[in-house]
Amino acid sequence: MQPTDYFLKLANAGSAVSRYESEQGNAYLASSVEAIKAVFRQGAQFACPSHPYRHLDPLLQPLGRQWLGMGSSAAHDDALLDDVHAFFESHRIFPGIDTFHVTTNLPAADFHLALKAMCFALGCRLLFGLYIGGKSVDLARASDAIEEIRSGDGSGSSSSGSKASDLRARSAQAEFSWLAGEVQRQCGVAPTGENAHAVQETILSAAVPLAYALIWTLSLLGRDAATQAAIRREATGMNCGARVTRDALRASPAVAVVKEALRLYPPVWALSRTSTAEQCLADIPIQAGDAVVVSPYALHRMRSAWDSPHQFDPQRFDTGTLKPHTYLPFGAGPRTCPAAKSNVHVLVLAVHALLRRYSLSISKMPGAHPLVALRPAPQGSVSLRKLAEPR
Numbered sequence: 466m467q468p469t470d471y472f473l474k475l476a477n478a479g480s481a482v483s484r485y486e487s488e489q490g491n492a493y494l495a496s497s498v499e500a501i502k503a504v505f506r507q508g509a510q511f512a513c514p515s516h517p518y519r520h521l522d523p524l525l526q527p528l529g530r531q532w533l534g535m536g537s538s539a540a541h542d543d544a545l546l547d548d549v550h551a552f553f554e555s556h557r558i559f560p561g562i563d564t565f566h567v568t569t570n571l572p573a574a575d576f577h578l579a580l581k582a583m584c585f586a587l588g589c590r591l592l593f594g595l596y597i598g599g600k601s602v603d604l605a606r607a608s609d610a611i612e613e614i615r616s617g618d619g620s621g622s623s624s625s626g627s628k629a630s631d632l633r634a635r636s637a638q639a640e641f642s643w644l645a646g647e648v649q650r651q652c653g654v655a656p657t658g659e660n661a662h663a664v665q666e667t668i669l670s671a672a673v674p675l676a677y678a679l680i681w682t683l684s685l686l687g688r689d690a691a692t693q694a695a696i697r698r699e700a701t702g703m704n705c706g707a708r709v710t711r712d713a714l715r716a717s718p719a720v721a722v723v724k725e726a727l728r729l730y731p732p733v734w735a736l737s738r739t740s741t742a743e744q745c746l747a748d749i750p751i752q753a754g755d756a757v758v759v760s761p762y763a764l765h766r767m768r769s770a771w772d773s774p775h776q777f778d779p780q781r782f783d784t785g786t787l788k789p790h791t792y793l794p795f796g797a798g799p800r801t802c803p804a805a806k807s808n809v810h811v812l813v814l815a816v817h818a819l820l821r822r823y824s825l826s827i828s829k830m831p832g833a834h835p836l837v838a839l840r841p842a843p844q845g846s847v848s849l850r851k852l853a854e855p856r
């Protein structure tokens with residue numbers, strides 16, 4: 466059984482906290498509001514290795530700081546969205562299709578890679594002011610390898626398998642070292658390992674979940690021509706030279722679709738913490754060193770929290786009131802995603818840019834592959850039709 470389904474089964478069984486078998490020792494899944502709040506509370510006795518993104522401050526562009534929640538002004542938020550909008554409008558996502566074809570059947574793996582590469586290009590441009598061109602594809606491939614290795618999914622068992630995987634790991638690392646070198650060179654700072662680590666971890670934290678969220682959203686839309694058409698109409702009306710603002714984007718039907726995609730397929734499908742003390746979690750005694758997991762994937766599909774939980778129904782976000790702590794695509798508490806405020810709008814802008822240029826159809830939803838992030842399986846194909854009129 467996939468770990469996503471296993472967590473869902475535990476969550477649906479109704480216990481606030483469930484113990485489960487883990488290779489690392491004692492582990493618990495927290496599923497009730499009370500237990501989740503306790504895990505994420507400010508000052509709680511649950512640790513998580515610190516993320517190095519704050520070390521990046523001297524290397525970031527002003528809008529990159531804003532994106533990472535290190536600046537706070539509504540005007541800068543709109544400037545950020547304007548820049549993201551300009552990026553998506555000018556980015557040639559599928560250059561071959563733009564140039565040569567009207568309709569094409571793209572292998573899903575190529576479709577995914579192109580979108581992931583776009584998210585790396587966006588991240589490098591917005592965070593560091595770097596235009597990386599074709600290198601974005603190399604970084605996207607390198608991130609595939611890093612995700613697999615970190616999930617224990619990339620090592621071969623035979624010695625020739627492990628040699629191949631060592632080689633893949635080294636070449637993936639070389640891509641990110643190149644990027645870190647470029648960022649530091651551009652800022653005129655002496656390269657340090659600490660900076661290189663911060664650049665790599667931050668760009669991975671930004672581009673990977675964005676890419677998967679976008680792929681899942683487009684895959685769901687690829688099976689829903691009517692919603693695609695509604696979003697295209699709205700997107701075309703909005704693209705008339707006026708500045709993009711949060712208020713304008715709020716009206717787009719793509720907002721509910723993106724939220725629903727993040728519900729069904731949260732890229733960060735499990736959040737792990739380590740207990741730093743002997744304590745009780747929802748009356749269950751746990752020891753220092755025990756792992757406690759909160760799974761957005763399981764929470765988002767729990768029968769007690771959602772009607773028809775497995776069904777794609779964006780309207781639930783237009784009409785429903787969410788139960789507390791049942792929708793956590795960006796986490797919660799002091800370690801919430803620092804880009805949480807912008808993520809949905811950035812994704813809406815990507816969906817708009819894509820649907821203004823293409824119509825897409827997908828015959829089968831990709832399977833979900835829970836590595837470090839919830840990756841869509843690359844099987845199948847995507848039919849892309851370039852729209853006749855430039856929009």
Ligand code: HEM
Nearest residue numbers: 516518670671674675678733736794795796800802804808
């Ligand atoms: C749809 C897109 C995204 C999703 C679903 C997502 C989700 C998350 C989640 C759930 C966490 C919390 C992890 C935890 O508590 O253990 C997180 C942390 C983080 N995210 Fe995002 N994220 C997204 C996009 C981004 C972007 C665009 C950036 C950068 C611009 C970013 C930067 C970070 C960083 C630096 C952290 C670590 C924060 C810390 O540990 O204090 N994320 N993200």
